[in-house]
Amino acid sequence: xxxxxxxxxxxxxxxxxxxxxxxxxxxxxxxxxxxxxxxxxxxxxxxxxxxxxxxxxxxxxxxxxxxxxxxxxxxxxxxxxxxxxxxxxxxxxxxxxxxxxxxxxxxxxxxxxxxxxxxxxxxxxxxxxxxxxxxxxxxxxxxxxxxxxxxxxxxxxxxxxxxxxxxxxxxxxxxxxxxxxxxxxxxxxxxxxxxxxxxxxxxxxxxxxxxxxxxxxxxxxxxxxxxxxxxxxxxxxxxxxxxxxxxxxxxxxxxxxxxxxxxxxxxxxxxxxxxxxxxxxxxxxxxxxxxxxxxxxxxxxxxxxxxxxxxxxxxxxxxxxxxxxxxxxxxxxxxxxxx
Amino acid sequence: xxxxxxxxxxxxxxxxxxxxxxxxxxxxxxxxxxxxxxxxxxxxxxxxxxxxxxxxxxxxxxxxxxxxxxxxxxxxxxxxxxxxxxxxxxxxxxxxxxxxxxxxxxxxxxxxxxxxxxxxxxxxxxxxxxxxxxxxxxxxxxxxxxxxxxxxxxxxxxxxxxxxxxxxxxxxxxxxxxxxxxxxxxxxxxxxxxxxxxxxxxxxxxxxxxxxxxxxxxxxxxxxxxxxxxxxxxxxxxxxxxxxxxxxxxxxxxxxxxxxxxxxxxxxxxxxxxxxxxxxxxxxxxxxxxxxxxxxxxxxxxxxxxxxxxxxxxxxxxxxxxxxxxxxxxxxxxxxxxxxxxxxxxxxxxxxxxxx
Numbered sequence: 001x002x003x004x005x006x007x008x009x010x011x012x013x014x015x016x017x018x019x020x021x022x023x024x025x026x027x028x029x030x031x032x033x034x035x036x037x038x039x040x041x042x043x044x045x046x047x048x049x050x051x052x053x054x055x056x057x058x059x060x061x062x063x064x065x066x067x068x069x070x071x072x073x074x075x076x077x078x079x080x081x082x083x084x085x086x087x088x089x090x091x092x093x094x095x096x097x098x099x100x101x102x103x104x105x106x107x108x109x110x111x112x113x114x115x116x117x118x119x120x121x122x123x124x125x126x127x128x129x130x131x132x133x134x135x136x137x138x139x140x141x142x143x144x145x146x147x148x149x150x151x152x153x154x155x156x157x158x159x160x161x162x163x164x165x166x167x168x169x170x171x172x173x174x175x176x177x178x179x180x181x182x183x184x185x186x187x188x189x190x191x192x193x194x195x196x197x198x199x200x201x202x203x204x205x206x207x208x209x210x211x212x213x214x215x216x217x218x219x220x221x222x223x224x225x226x227x228x229x230x231x232x233x234x235x236x237x238x239x240x241x242x243x244x245x246x247x248x249x250x251x252x253x254x255x256x257x258x259x260x261x262x263x264x265x266x267x268x269x270x271x272x273x274x275x276x277x278x279x280x281x282x283x284x285x286x287x288x289x290x291x292x293x294x295x296x297x298x299x300x301x302x303x304x305x306x307x308x309x310x311x312x313x314x315x316x317x318x319x320x321x322x323x324x325x326x327x328x329x330x331x332x333x334x335x336x337x338x339x
Numbered sequence: 340x341x342x343x344x345x346x347x348x349x350x351x352x353x354x355x356x357x358x359x360x361x362x363x364x365x366x367x368x369x370x371x372x373x374x375x376x377x378x379x380x381x382x383x384x385x386x387x388x389x390x391x392x393x394x395x396x397x398x399x400x401x402x403x404x405x406x407x408x409x410x411x412x413x414x415x416x417x418x419x420x421x422x423x424x425x426x427x428x429x430x431x432x433x434x435x436x437x438x439x440x441x442x443x444x445x446x447x448x449x450x451x452x453x454x455x456x457x458x459x460x461x462x463x464x465x466x467x468x469x470x471x472x473x474x475x476x477x478x479x480x481x482x483x484x485x486x487x488x489x490x491x492x493x494x495x496x497x498x499x500x501x502x503x504x505x506x507x508x509x510x511x512x513x514x515x516x517x518x519x520x521x522x523x524x525x526x527x528x529x530x531x532x533x534x535x536x537x538x539x540x541x542x543x544x545x546x547x548x549x550x551x552x553x554x555x556x557x558x559x560x561x562x563x564x565x566x567x568x569x570x571x572x573x574x575x576x577x578x579x580x581x582x583x584x585x586x587x588x589x590x591x592x593x594x595x596x597x598x599x600x601x602x603x604x605x606x607x608x609x610x611x612x613x614x615x616x617x618x619x620x621x622x623x624x625x626x627x628x629x630x631x632x633x634x635x636x637x638x639x640x641x642x643x644x645x646x647x648x649x650x651x652x653x654x655x656x657x658x659x660x661x662x663x664x665x666x667x668x669x670x671x672x673x674x675x676x677x678x679x680x681x682x683x684x685x686x687x688x689x690x691x692x693x694x695x
Binding site for chain 2: 116119123124230232233235
């Protein structure tokens with residue numbers, strides 16, 4: 001089929017949609033800003049709840065999309081609206097005329113240094129979930145002592161459900177990611193005391209609750225319901241964390257070798273840039289606004305423009321992949337109606 | 340500690356501060372605690388830097404202590420503050436600078452409240468008119484006096500006779516900076532450096548040659564906390580907070596503590612005596628305490644003013660060890676001579692805390 005289908009973003013949503021469209025007989029075009037495919041998931045070590053290696057998931061998706069036209073290191077310079085199509089000018093000088101665009105620009109990780117009270121970027125031993133995942137992947141981070149640590153803390157909801165950070169939305173994956181990472185740390189360092197500071201635990205997904213109970217029962221991870229109020233550094237470089245245990249009604253003060261901030265998802269500025277080029281609406285949470293948040297989450301208000309994945313809000317990997325498949329089918333049906 | 344991380348935050352919390360023409364309002368309590376501080380602020384700004392600072396004897400309390408003790412309603416505090424603004428307006432000024440941290444926080448809180456609730460501002464204007472037939476313009480700019488010394492810090496450094504360097508070792512002096520709670524914790528964007536890592540005092544210490552210590556309980560209240568101290572039954576809570584701070588900073592061996600609040604230097608100074616008497620513990624070298632200075636006193640010291648002319652004899656903790664490190668000469672026999680060499684009498688020496 002000759003109709004151009006442009007997929008903006010080469011993360012897991014874009015790859016899955018491309019694979020599905022290839023299966024339906026199309027030759028989609030993936031435009032990816034960075035020099036590699038897979039998006040954020042490619043940086044992850046393994047995925048909850050079955051500890052599936054992220055590289056296996058990303059590898060399968062890339063393998064399924066190899067027949068697509070893929071432009072890496074490529075950005076969209078501008079988009080012109082034609083009568084019944086769009087002219088997309090790429091940074092590599094190539095121009096594409098298309099009637100169908102799938103936006104899969106995903107999310108950005110919240111900049112944890114904006115939560116100044118947690119000391120990310122100020123105190124050496126404060127890292128993010130992403131930094132820890134990088135260490136799981138590479139074993140390379142001078143802040144983490146390979147010989148073991150006495151105590152490690154996780155702070156949930158960093159930049160999520162936070163009016164002060166201007167992010168009212170729940171990032172959905174941080175609770176379960178914290179449980180996953182806490183378990184992984186305990187597996188590496190069984191003697192380490194691990195604390196999770198949370199305000200809510202949203203264990204909504206398949207096997208999440210089992211995972212959470214296992215973290216307590218099998219690994220002795222301590223969950224403290226209370227937000228961290230202050231982080232400071234003592235003379236030997238360890239971090240001192242103050243919080244309130246709202247279940248016991250008492251203040252808590254612990255000294256940790258490492259504090260991991262569960263930085264949430266925020267709208268990718270590239271999504272906003274694309275939205276501005278095509279005049280797509282932005283929702284109140286900063287993500288792209290769907291035609292309807294119940295029945296038409298993958299539809300934009302404009303004909304021929306579709307969404308998949310975290311460009312419309314925080315999503316898990318399975319949700320993202322499901323949306324990508326749905327979007328591919330929707331595009332196929334839309335293309336048939338055009339003919 | 341990643342210093343560049345703090346610098347990044349400091350860059351986000353800078354504010355344009357007018358250079359000149361200020362309506363200055365004193366604190367209710369500072370002149371009783373450390374009377375040299377406000378005097379030296381005006382001496383430095385007016386006498387040395389030739390700036391225009393105006394003050395009036397008609398200025399009163401801002402009502403902040405009563406407000407934070409929950410003993411007067413907010414409308415009353417607002418009307419008192421409206422009267423201060425009327426005094427500024429009548430004097431022909433637009434820039435308002437407060438000596439007191441709580442007053443500064445109070446003014447900012449009231450102006451922000453009026454911004455959100457203009458009907459409340461209208462009501463206060465009416466109350467003020469009924470009370471004393473006065474009208475006011477809101478200040479174009481509200482600063483704390485430490486903001487001004489921060490702004491002038493490099494000019495002061497250029498005229499300094501002493502650097503914050505230990506003359507015996509050649510090393511920068513180690514300084515703890517303690518920021519009054521009402522400076523930035525309520526409205527971080529109205530401060531220099533923000534609420535978590537305020538820079539207003541650190542900037543002075545760095546400009547004058549010292550090193551700033553960050554320690555775990557840096558952000559903790561000095562122990563004054565109005566409802567802790569002014570309610571007599573809570574005074575044990577007050578000193579326990581101060582004790583917590585000193586225990587936390589002790590391993591860093593600070594040479595002095597710098598403050599920008601009326602209560603903080605007083606309580607951190609005086610409670611060292613009480614801790615010494617009750618616990619037998621002192622935090623300075625050789626049985627001395629850690630000197631606690633106001634930013635005006637420190638500026639005066641580096642500028643070469645006589646320590647006794649700026650009121651350092653009114654500190655409980657002896658400042659002489661610090662003066663010796665700085666290389667500042669002083670006359671021990673003149674310590675308790677007041678104006679015109681009048682004998683102001685020697686205090687009784689404490690039993691544990693070593694004093695000169």
